[in-house]
Amino acid sequence: xxxxxxxxxxxxxxxxxxxxxxxxxxxxxxxxxxxxxxxxxxxxxxxxxxxxxxxxxxxxxxxxxxxxxxxxxxxxxxxxxxxxxxxxxxxxxxxxxxxxxxxxxxxxxxxxxxxxxxxxxxxxxxxxxxxxxxxxxxxxxxxxxxxxxxxxxxxxxxxxxxxxxxxxxxxxxxxxxxxx
Numbered sequence: 001x002x003x004x005x006x007x008x009x010x011x012x013x014x015x016x017x018x019x020x021x022x023x024x025x026x027x028x029x030x031x032x033x034x035x036x037x038x039x040x041x042x043x044x045x046x047x048x049x050x051x052x053x054x055x056x057x058x059x060x061x062x063x064x065x066x067x068x069x070x071x072x073x074x075x076x077x078x079x080x081x082x083x084x085x086x087x088x089x090x091x092x093x094x095x096x097x098x099x100x101x102x103x104x105x106x107x108x109x110x111x112x113x114x115x116x117x118x119x120x121x122x123x124x125x126x127x128x129x130x131x132x133x134x135x136x137x138x139x140x141x142x143x144x145x146x147x148x149x150x151x152x153x154x155x156x157x158x159x160x161x162x163x164x165x166x167x168x169x170x171x172x173x174x175x176x177x178x179x180x
Contacts, residue, residue: 001053001054001058001059001060003035003050003053004022005020005022006018007019008061008141009037009058009059009060009061010058010059010060010061010062010099010138011037011039011046011056011057011058011099012056012057012058012096012097012098012099013096013097013099013130014039014041014042014044014046014134015039015040015041015135015137015138016039016040016061016138016140016141017037017038017039017040017046018037018038018040019035019036019037020037020038021035021036022034022035022036022050023036032051033049033050033051034047034048035047035048035049035050035058037058041133041134041137057098058099061138061142062101062142063142064142066101066142067142069102070101070102070105070135070139071157073105073106073109074105074108074109074154074161075161076109076161078110078113079106079110085124089121089123089124092107092110092111092127095107096127096130096131101135101138104131104134108128108132108135108158109161111124111127111128111131112128112158115128132154135154136150136154137150139153139154
């Protein structure tokens with residue numbers, strides 16, 4: 001992956017970031033190239049060694065095909081997660097930490113649907129808020145829209161998926177629906 005000042009990339013846990021500076025430092029007698037990233041959500045600046053970007057998970061903004069995959073995931077039926085809160089929380093944290101936008105979309109979908117059904121704990125609400133910020137910031141970049149429009153689009157797509165899930169449940173025979 002090559003980098004340019006002004007280029008937008010995605011940093012795991014924080015979402016979209018702009019490369020503000022590419023600098024060279026001497027560390028233990030070796031010259032190393034560093035990227036200075038300014039995260040678009042909040043006032044955070046991160047410095048990453050250029051040689052570690054893959055290891056850290058820095059990547060390009062999702063393309064149109066990837067975006068369609070993300071939207072499909074958001075529309076997909078709710079996948080029941082472990083009932084144990086700590087296991088579910090840890091699994092979702094790990095998904096977000098990968099930096100994979102599809103996994104972040106899974107977290108947003110599942111926590112949103114769970115919140116509609118059972119209400120989320122405070123920790124899961126914070127996680128959902130963070131995952132939504134990551135997802136909407138990347139959606140805004142990929143579609144060249146503002147963050148408010150991206151968040152609204154995210155809500156629309158989630159509602160489409162929720163409506164489809166309800167329709168599927170309504171189509172189940174009575175005995176199958178009772179077992180759900």
